[in-house]
Ligand SMILES: [Zn+2]
Ligand SMILES: [Zn+2]
Ligand SMILES: [Zn+2]
């Protein structure tokens with residue numbers, strides 16, 4: 001018997017499934033059904049849901065870069081907001097395991113040479129005790145390389161969209177990614193500003209291309 | 221604010237204060253390891269932990285998932301307590317501003333509570349719904365505050381805490397209570413008088429000379445061992461513990477009857493009328509019909525007579541299926557459940573008599589009173605309707621002196637032990653009330 005990581009009710013699994021090596025889900029059906037996968041037409045670059053597939057107006061505005069594309073798993077709805085708040089701000093590390101299978105599957109599909117986490121500024125990291133991006137990668141049983149680091153900066157989540165779009169670079173290269181394709185894994189994709197700054201620093205580290213995977217896609 | 225008044229009686233983590241005093245502070249690790257087994261020193265959880273490489277201390281840290289909403293506790297977290305002199309009380313602490321009179325039953329309870337507080341012992345006040353249990357506390361709290369003691373009233377739900385707060389502020393204006401629940405503005409206010417949800421007790425350590433636990437029978441207190449632990453942690457080793465309840469669970473009832481538990485029973489209401497006794501009526505398989513025929517007929521007749529009703533359902537889904545059928549009788553009929561965003565508005569509308577019939581899950585079983593209502597329970601045999609829940613539901617009827625009678629119907633698909641015990645308990649209270657001259661006939 002397994003308890004749901006969110007509501008502590010029992011999770012259910014068809015009794016014959018364990019024979020075939022299936023693991024009990026980390027969430028009960030009730031909590032699971034609140035998570036909505038992003039399906040249907042979306043932006044080829046950032047996976048924002050759209051009327052028909054193509055490139056969204058935001059992405060058009062960004063212009064050329066080594067950043068190839070972002071893939072997001074779930075809609076950032078109320079249930080997802082509360083999971084991410086509990087995971088990242090309350091510090092409930094184990095919630096990363098909810099997405100382990102998803103992250104592993106998408107990482108394989110992305111077929112990149114290296115995986116890189118999004119670093120936190122040092123004081124923020126000490127405050128939170130762990131880096132949510134690293135937690136997602138570790139929970140999926142994957143290895144990541146330290147290619148970039150981050151200097152102190154203002155709190156990203158309190159900034160307005162405008163400020164974020166014009167955010168200044170705080171990431172800098174510390175490793176060698178010469179000629180490699182790099183996959184970045186993080187919790188939320190909002191405006192794409194962060195991932196583009198990360199991509200820029202990775203390019204300075206020599207990366208040939210950068211893709212990203214995020215658990216949730218916020219923003220309309 | 222002085223260090224003493226900020227820290228006194230509380231056990232806090234680094235994130236909960238700005239500066240640490242240079243002296244008078246004791247510490248202990250937040251997570252205790254017993255042969256490798258973790259136990260949370262704040263909430264006593266021993267089963268729900270996780271761990272990860274910790275960027276703060278560089279080790280693999282174990283953290284408590286049970287109380288994480290109150291601020292994360294890891295194996296590298298320290299708990300801080302104040303061991304210096306306590307803050308001084310207001311010179312008028314303990315002056316009681318109250319002119320009401322106690323019923324004979326309340327008087328006995330009041331002096332027993334005061335004695336228990338004086339002797340730092342345990343006492344249970346078993347008072348039927350409508351007996352006026354809060355007033356029973358006033359005298360005891362007054363003498364405790366006067367003696368420089370610190371008092372806490374803890375209740376399982378924040379609605380009860382918020383309802384108690386203004387009443388105690390009125391009677392103890394010199395020591396207005398600090399009111400604590402999740403997200404309350406009083407979080408860092410010191411007062412010798414505290415009103416808190418039982419959950420907030422986790423943040424206290426050997427703080428109170430008098431701890432009063434309201435609605436001991438209520439969810440989640442009965443089910444949550446760690447909350448019981450919080451009560452023991454928050455009170456001083458030498459302190460009074462007062463329990464208030466309308467329906468103690470079976471074990472306590474028998475302890476009271478055998479004289480093994482110090483208790484005062486107030487079997488009658490303040491208005492001196494007997495408690496209305498529930499009747500039972502078979503209604504077939506309500507899970508299929510949602511609204512059985514005889515229930516519909518009963519409601520229709522009552523609504524036509526202008527009688528307002530409170531109808532309890534065991535499950536939200538059945539209740540939501542039943543609602544449209546009731547709306548055919550009167551469109552103003554509404555339903556309410558715990559997570560209903562309009563819960564407060566609907567209850568207020570019921571109070572203003574704008575809603576003729578309110579369907580509810582058991583969330584309204586206690587605390588809420590509407591004058592002049594009749595009560596029905598649909599599917600009274602369901603497991604959620606325990607003896608104590610049924611006594612509480614029945615306690616919603618006949619509350620006002622102007623309408624002290626009220627009808628209570630248990631509609632069922634097979635009588636249960638709980639139903640019969642609830643009715644027996646109510647009859648027993650009425651018998652005792654008459655015997656003790658607390659009920660006029
Ligand atoms: Zn769940
Ligand atoms: Zn896009
Ligand atoms: Zn804990």
Ligand SMILES: [Zn+2]
Pocket residue numbers: 274275276277278279280281294295296297
């Ligand atoms: Zn640590």
